[in-house]
Each structure stands twice: as C-alpha cells, then as structure tokens.
Amino acid sequence: MNPDVLTFGVEEEFFVVDRRGHLSQAGDDVVDAAEAAEDVQGELQHELNLSQAEAATDVCSTHAEALRQLSGLREDLAKAARTRGYRLLPAGAPPLAETEPPKITPNPRYQRMAEHFGATAWTSLTCGCHVHVAIPDKASGIEVLNRVRPWLPALLAITANSAIVDGYDTGYASWRYHQWSRWPSAGPPPRFASLDEYESIVDGWLRSGAILDRGMIYWDVRLSEKQPTLEFRISDVAATPTEAVLLAVLARALVATALADGGPTPMLSNEVLRGRLWRASKEGVTGSCPHPRTGDLEPVKAVLDDLISLTAPALEAAGDLDFARETTARLVAEGGGADRQRRVFAEKSRADAVVDLLTG
Template structure:
C-alpha cells in the first residue's frame, strides 16, 4: 500500500501562495530513491504540491513515511518562503494559478470555470493487485464503502471565503469534473477498459489521467487507486485510510461480488450525505441503505473488514484510531472548532499547517 497527499502551499501568514514551480525546483536537488514513489510532484495549480510514499506493507512504516514526506515537503516549501497545509480546500477567496504546463493550460481552456476554481487537495491510497481483473473486482467491492472513507477524512468545510455547511466541500467541487464520482459495477477488466475508451472517444476527458472515478486502476502502478478522501489533517488519519482500503481490498478478494450491487445513482446520494455531515451526523448504512449515526456506520465498516485486519494484526490499531477520530473529530470538525474559538481564515490555515506536521 502507499499514499499520495496533496497540500496547499501558503505564506507564513496563512494565505495561499503560488510558488509550486520554485518548490519543485528546490526538491529536484534532494537525494533520489530508486523505489517507486517518494517524490514531490506538481499538481494542477501553483498553490499546491503532492508528495507520495514508497510502497510498504507495515502501518508503522507507512506512518513514518507519511510524516517524513510532510516534513520534507514543508522544509522545501520554507526555502521558497512558504509552508504546507493539509486542508481539502483553502478558506480564502483566491484566484488560483494553473501550473506552467501545456496539458494544464489545455484543461483550463477546455473546462472553463470548473478548472479555474479547482484548488482542492485529496488523499489517494494505492493498494497492489495481482492483475487488472482482480483490481476491477476490488473497485466494484469498494463502491458501497467509499462514502464512509470520505466521512472519516472530511477536511474542507470552507470555500471561497464562506462556511459551506459541508464537512467535505472538496468532494462537491471535485464532482464537477465529468468523470468524477461513483461508478456502476464493471464486472471485469475488459468492461472497465471499454468504458475508459468510450469516455476518451467522447472527448469529455482529455486523456486517461482525467479518469477521476472514486476508485480506478492506476495508470502508473499495478494498483487500485482510491481517490475519494480529502487530504487528512492528521497524518495518522491518512494511514487509517490506507489500512482500511487495504482491508477492503483483501475482503473483496476473499468474497464473491455483491449479487445485488447498489446503483450508482444511490451511491452518489450516499456520498453527498457523507460530504455534508462527515462523522457528526448520519451516514447511509451500506448494509441496510438507511440512515444511521455515523459512528454506527463506521463500526459496520470495521466489522466488514474484521478478518482482514486480524490477519495483518491491525484490528486494535484501527479500532483505536477510529475511536480517536470520532472523539476529537475529523479535520472539518477541528477547523470549525478553531473558528468557534475566534480564528479567522489566516489563523485557521496557520493552525492547520502546524497540525499537518503532527
């Protein structure tokens, strides 16, 4: 498993800062590692940057890598006069800047306001699969649980200077892209590839890098890439996402496909519910299709992957982490608590930058 995290670049005062090209030039001088992942990479806007971990099997190793990646990225950003903040959206009114890249400029021209306003940061989890057919089986199995993963990660309650009333407004902004969101079950790799080909033929996606499904086959690695989560404020919450995704994948491989899969239209409503209230209200139970308290639905997820977590020795850790998230709240809850204490936009970002580094 591995994790990719996108971060806002901000000034020391807490304002989004279009300095990614400088940060990436500085990062190019860092020692290289031959293993996949681990690099600082560009994102769509100059006010953000992405860092990834190397593949690993142990959660302690993954947590160390997530913390190290955040620390390295922040250290390089400081050389450019910036900091990083793990926030799904910036709270400020900001005119974000597309990176100086031909593809990015074509996306901006083709997708208009959706591209102009696109300044969001997510957490992407990769889990290894044996082949594309196994990967599609995992993707189909994940469909019912992706909304619960989003609720645990929700970390974007503000947008363009306003409180949104959502725990994850990033997911609402991201949903504007034509290929984003929940998918119907594919069944096999051939069907998955046929759907991708049809989307590309339609011209509504520039290339396969713009296939923004909640979960997809990675174009770079032999993995399933789960893209539903906000970037997590706490580094341990990012690792929780990875461990749960791996457990869901292991559970999928051990089980047959759902004989009555939930329709994509229904899944979109579950995702909206998770984005709206996160872990503080109700979520839709994947087992009953009815609203239940978020803590109960999260418990359903842990029960669903119980055997996989026992096999890897991660059950107690997951239970403790889930209890902690439900007790202190996800990133959205923490941001709103700072607001209640009197923090303005700049102060919220500064506090987020501090928590980003643990």
C-alpha cells in the first residue's frame, strides 16, 4: 500500500427490531452484549433512540480491511440480537408503521436534545452511513469540502435504501434523506470562502440554539469534531457491507483527487445543489440525476462512470479501481437497496417482507 494513500473509517447505524419487524427498545442491550463478545474489531456504540445500534470500523487503509470489519461488526450485532429474540435491520428508515415513537436512550446529551428539539428528536427514525477520510488540516478540509459538494447526489444514490417506510412505498429511493433534513443543521453545506466562514455559521447556530453542541453539525459533509477527517454523512445505511465500502472508497478517492487539484473551486449554489439532491434521493442508483459538471439529467450509471474516471488515479493508487468498477456495475445492473425493497414489496404486498429481505 502506498504510504501516501489516505486512511478512512466507516460508521453504520442500524435498527433493532422484534421478530415481526417492529422497532424494539433493545438497542442498548444488544450493543452491550455484542461488546462483551471476544475479538470484536472496531467499535460498537449507542445511538439517539433505544431502537438503534451503531458500529464503527477502526482506521482502515484498504477496502478489504473495511469490508472485513464491517461484515464482522454486523454479524456481532446480529448475533447478539438473535440470542435475545431480535433482528438487526440495515434500512434507512423503518419499513413498518409504528404506533408510537421509540424511547430516547437514557444519556444526558440525548435527553437534552429530546427536550430541546421535541418531535424532531422523538421521530428521528433514520439510520445512516458516515465515512471519515483523513485530511491534513481543517483549512485543507474546507477546500476539499467545496470541491466534493457537486458529487454528493451521486454518493446519496449509491446507498439509497429507504423506499418502503411506514408500510407504504414513499416514491423515493431515500426517504431517510428527507426525514433527516428536518434537523436545522442538516442538508448540503454551502460553498465556504474560508474556515472562518464555516466557524461563523456554527457559532450562529450555537447562539440561536439550532444546535446544542458541535456534534450536532449535521451537514451532508462536514469537518469531523473528533478526528482529523472530512466526514461524509449523506448516505442511508447500505443494504450490504459491500455497498458501504463502495461508498467509502469513492469518498476517499474524491478527497484525494480534491487535495491534488489546484484548479478553481466549482461554483454551485446551495439552492441548485438541494434540487440535485432531491432528484438523487427520489430515483436512487437505477434512476437519473443531474451531472455535477453540466447540471443536465443523466443516468446515475453515467455519472458514476464519470466519477470513477475522474478519481481513477486515486482509486488505482489505493488498490480500489477494480473493486469500484465491478461493484458499481453490479449495483446498477441489480439495483440498490431501494430497488430490492420495491421489488419484494410489489411481489408480496407486505412491508414485513422488506424486513425479511434486509435482515436476511
């Protein structure tokens, strides 16, 4: 491995559901049980709602390493859930309708968030996938953030995995993206003139109470508050670990390409980017979205092909090029998580069949 290749890490959120597929209150118990098992590689974490569990890889250098860790962490959580009569559900939003929201995890920060934000917190029933990519410093991170913004719709399309929600077809490949956007600090970041501008917006949010702490900076891509990384937060939790790793290697390649590019920063207004993200969230990987360079609608496959061509030197240096090409081709041909959800829902006319599909 080239020592100049950027390291990365992946975080995944999951629902813990009962045998029928409804949200449980057992997320904390499942995380604690899985943590107690031997040879856990990575980190298991509690989440905002008691119906959720989170897994995070260690710092990774190769896609094979990330795939091994993500697969192992999912199995650790799934095994802990099974032994307690539950299932681990990798879906961006709950397929089944619930009669009441799950309870907030009894953590002082989460309780404060629930009191301050009300129903936004109580009904925040979404699971995402976050990719951290190493950056030299925050100032460089702002430059990279500005350059990768136009490609956010393509990254959203890759893992779109929340078409069937509350018992019906939403008409969107990623309904999670719209649910999550209710948080005041969520959505696409603007194009920043400097790190000072980034910080001034964060300061304004803190002063207004739109966020309670810096951990609530929920932009689709942001500077991480805990690691020297750029954190991509755009995506649904992927239906499979392989799809999550595809997202990760493309994000890493975009960062590496942006760091090497000394050209002008793309001019793209947030209003236009918001519209492009809407289109990507609606159609997913088998649909169309605006091309980052032209703004014209093109099949997502064509946009992803151009993304791979743009980042090919970085992908090749990291040993990811063949993996990215093969996985993207298979994903477009077979459909993503949202496409698979729709197929089984159309065939069975039951949302619990979607749960069965995803919990496998």
